[in-house]
Amino acid sequence: MFVLYLDIGNSRIKWAYRAAGGQWCSGGCSEAELAGLKWPQSPERVVVSCVRSHPELQQQLQQRFAERLTWLSAPLPGYPHFVHCYSDSQRLGVDRWLAMLGAARHCCDDVLVIDAGTALTLDLLNKQHHHLGGWIVAGLQLAQRALFSQTERVNPYADEAESAGTLPGQDTLGCVSAGARRQALALVASVLADYPQHRVYICGGDGEWLVRELELTGMADVEIHHAPHLIFDGMESLCAGSFLL
């Protein structure tokens, strides 16, 4: 069956499907671009995860795909292979839930799932599929925007350059961008140090940077798996288990 998967985050939309060879084919797009995208065949099912309410887009996709569309805005209630720690499981971000399901699909160990997106989230899932909890902080761009919008003189000056690394900045934008990166790395390093037995999976728009940086700095003694399709793996495991009607 040809299934199209969409992940609507707070910054952008990601799409994916399995190519003929079985590998993921994926990309990112804006809302405006989504309507114009062409798929190799007409999707027989479209599974969407969405962490924000988006009635126009939902309606547009509903019209286009009708009963082929499944819209996930929260963890599926009563899903048997996941034990929540939130007393209100519907409050857990559906992207976090799906990324954990995706990681559980890849391995049978305790896992630490890191999604470096608009928010940087870290979640612990043990091998019995109990969610032990996690952390949510602002991601790289959001952390910088918080400073730009909530202070008077920390500004993204057009004549300054963003730092791509973590060395001390020497102007405002350099300090803010290096600070955001160093802050994210420090959090990840501290969690890795506390949970050394967990297998680590990293996804999200800043995932590639994070993995590279952890490897370069030797911050992680453990093996780090860059798994950019983790959320789609999670959606696929719901389809495979026939949990989506």
Ligand SMILES: Nc1ncnc2c1ncn2[C@@H]1O[C@H](COP(=O)(O)OP(=O)(O)O)[C@@H](O)[C@H]1O
């Ligand atoms: N084309 C892009 N648009 C927006 N952010 C991007 C893009 N490419 C990489 N990024 C980085 O990815 C992060 C957003 O990650 P992403 O996983 O797409 O977020 P979300 O799932 O919250 O929409 C940003 O902090 C940014 O640094």
Ligand SMILES: CC(C)(COP(=O)(O)O)[C@@H](O)C(=O)NCCC(=O)O
């Ligand atoms: C933490 C998130 C904002 C991350 O979303 P993203 O960065 O992928 O856009 C999202 O998972 C969310 O809205 N969660 C709800 C609150 C919670 O998980 O407790």
Ligand SMILES: [K+]
């Ligand atoms: K995220």
